[in-house]
Amino acid sequence: LLSSEHFVQTVPREMGGVAYWGLAFGRQLTVRASSRGIATGDGSEWSVSFRQMPGGEVREQRSLARERVPVTPADIAAYRARALRGEAGASRVIAERMVDEMPFPKQQPAFVRFEVDERDQVWIEDYQERRNTSVLWYRLGAAATQVRAVRFPPRFKPLAFTAAMVYGVWRD
Numbered sequence: 001l002l003s004s005e006h007f008v009q010t011v012p013r014e015m016g017g018v019a020y021w022g023l024a025f026g027r028q029l030t031v032r033a034s035s036r037g038i039a040t041g042d043g044s045e046w047s048v049s050f051r052q053m054p055g056g057e058v059r060e061q062r063s064l065a066r067e068r069v070p071v072t073p074a075d076i077a078a079y080r081a082r083a084l085r086g087e088a089g090a091s092r093v094i095a096e097r098m099v100d101e102m103p104f105p106k107q108q109p110a111f112v113r114f115e116v117d118e119r120d121q122v123w124i125e126d127y128q129e130r131r132n133t134s135v136l137w138y139r140l141g142a143a144a145t146q147v148r149a150v151r152f153p154p155r156f157k158p159l160a161f162t163a164a165m166v167y168g169v170w171r172d
Contacts, residue, residue, distance in 0.1 A: 024079045024099075025071055025108045032116045036060070039116050043109030048122045048140070062122050062140045064147060068107040069128050076104055117161040121146075125158075
């Protein structure tokens with residue numbers, strides 16, 4: 001559905017074969033069923049598209065008026081530290097090469113993922129807020145003015161939404 005690549009492909013000279021890995025701060029395509037067909041979005045913008053099936057034409061778009069956050073040198077340093085943590089020997093060489101060849105984007109994704117409830121309200125997980133102990137989600141209704149911010153308790157991971165309930169996993 002989306003034409004942009006979300007991974008890096010390289011041919012390691014010393015190893016043969018082809019290697020693939022996800023981009024740092026990479027977008028992830030989310031596809032969800034809705035009463036209108038399918039909903040798609042990858043976090044490149046604060047928007048989710050409702051697509052008609054079988055052709056995939058966009059019928060409606062839900063957007064949130066928020067700016068995306070730039071990727072800073074500190075973000076890149078933290079990503080590098082996470083990617084190299086626990087790596088040693090040949091694995092460390094590969095991990096270092098991966099980070100060195102990584103094309104870092106200028107902006108972080110808008111959101112991690114989204115879900116759609118039975119009323120076709122869109123629930124969006126904020127990418128920047130995922131580091132906090134309590135995760136921030138936005139619920140977008142059919143009208144642009146129907147936006148609510150919802151912060152869930154720490155250690156609770158929402159998995160599915162209805163108009164009246166949120167289902168998820170609570171970790172001790």
